Amino acid sequence: MRRPTALFLAASFLDSAFGHGADGRPLFMPFGLIGGQYAIPDMATAQRLRRGVARLLPFALLPMLCLLALFLPPVRNAYALPLLGAMAASFALFSITFFLWVRHATRGLHRVDRTRQGIPALLDPDEALARRLLDRVRPPRTRSVEETLGALAGFACQMLLRHRAEQEGTAAPLIEVATHDGRLRYFGDALNGLLAEYPGSLWAGVGDGKPQLLLGPLFREMTDACVGDDPDYAQMIALLQRHWSATALILRGQGVVIDRWPDLFARALQLAAQDSDDSSLKPALLFMRAAIAMSKMDPAEILVPDQPAGDPLRRSRPTSRTTP
Known part of the structure; x- marks a missing residue:
């Protein structure tokens, strides 16, 4: 709107x-x-x-x-x-x-x-694009700004790891887990780093300096949900399928490299918090819950347009595969 x-x-x-x-x-x-x-x-x-x-x-x-x-x-x-x-x-x-x-x-x-x-930048170079992303996910287009931005950010973290691996000609640092019904989910220290542990992680951008321990319950909850039949998790998948393709096209059309995608979604959440004058940690936790959940997704389940070779949206081979 x-x-x-x-x-x-x-x-x-x-x-x-x-x-x-x-x-x-x-x-x-x-x-x-x-x-x-x-x-x-x-x-x-x-x-x-x-x-x-x-x-x-x-x-x-x-x-x-x-x-x-x-x-x-x-x-x-x-x-x-x-x-x-x-x-x-x-x-x-x-x-x-x-x-x-x-x-x-x-x-x-x-x-x-x-x-x-030195001379400061009066305008945030990412604000206009982050604002555009934010306006696209406001209700009634989505049920939750925080959840939609988080889902996009979490999935972008996995896509970033795959893109870097393709550029280096190596396997993506992901552990592939097959669920009881044959679906695939992805885990790994590198993925957790982008989500919450590295200095430039999503949590570093939205968590206002709060400790990573706050995310422990969310990691446990979403790990259980992603390998089961949780209806809330299924709704997040549908949300990501509905918005990922169009959002990726916008970012690619603006010439934004995938390394910047997670940060842009985090910046959009910061703008949403500023607009609502909400200084609590609730928006950040809702954002991270969805990010953790959708970072596990199999890219094959997310409907995306055909991409040229080397595009970061394509899947790359995982480092290992286990069966729960």
Whole structure:
């Protein structure tokens, strides 16, 4: 669903106070390039700062409304001087209020050394594409944003391992397990690393620094579900079959290498959390539950269009096969 224009403009105004440094760290830049830049340590802090800027948005609009009123001849002829005075007063009020709020909001935040930081990127290079992915999975198109993004991210982790193995001419580091009804599921340390253990894992992107131990129950639950007849697991498979092909076509059409796909889905979840002002861990856990579940899937069960040789969507031989 496309967001209303007013909401889009408001979001753009909010985004102008945030950016990324040359090292990729998120920054809070309340006064743009000419003022202080502060490192944002976690998602909860980012959401707190965004809420603060959003609350001050009406003060920023007052001078603009006065200026727009001056373009109306009847209003300008009758109230030119009062409007000019109101515009100056409202601008001063916004400036003072914003300055005082920034001083309070940035207490305890690390101020970045601009001489070492270099010019920050005002726009997140991945935000536009992540936003497009997010808009595609909002209800009613899917039953859950978190579950859909997680399913896509988990399956993308397995596809990434297969792609890397094909590029190196080796077997994918996956353990193939045959279920009692002949279906195949995939496991392995490398897959768990991409999900939760490596520094750039999905959990590192969405877990807000929380320990990996929180995912233990999810790994056990989804491991049992993927080899059984769990109806919730079957619904996740149907969800992935419905959305994977179209999503993969979009990412390939944008020239996005598969190495970046998992991170883009995690970035889309972060945007969803920002939009809903949800600073709890629930969205991340729902995301990871679906990611763990669909990372085990046999690619042959996911309907994808025919791909040229060497495409990351093709299957590669596993390292071993066991029977439960």
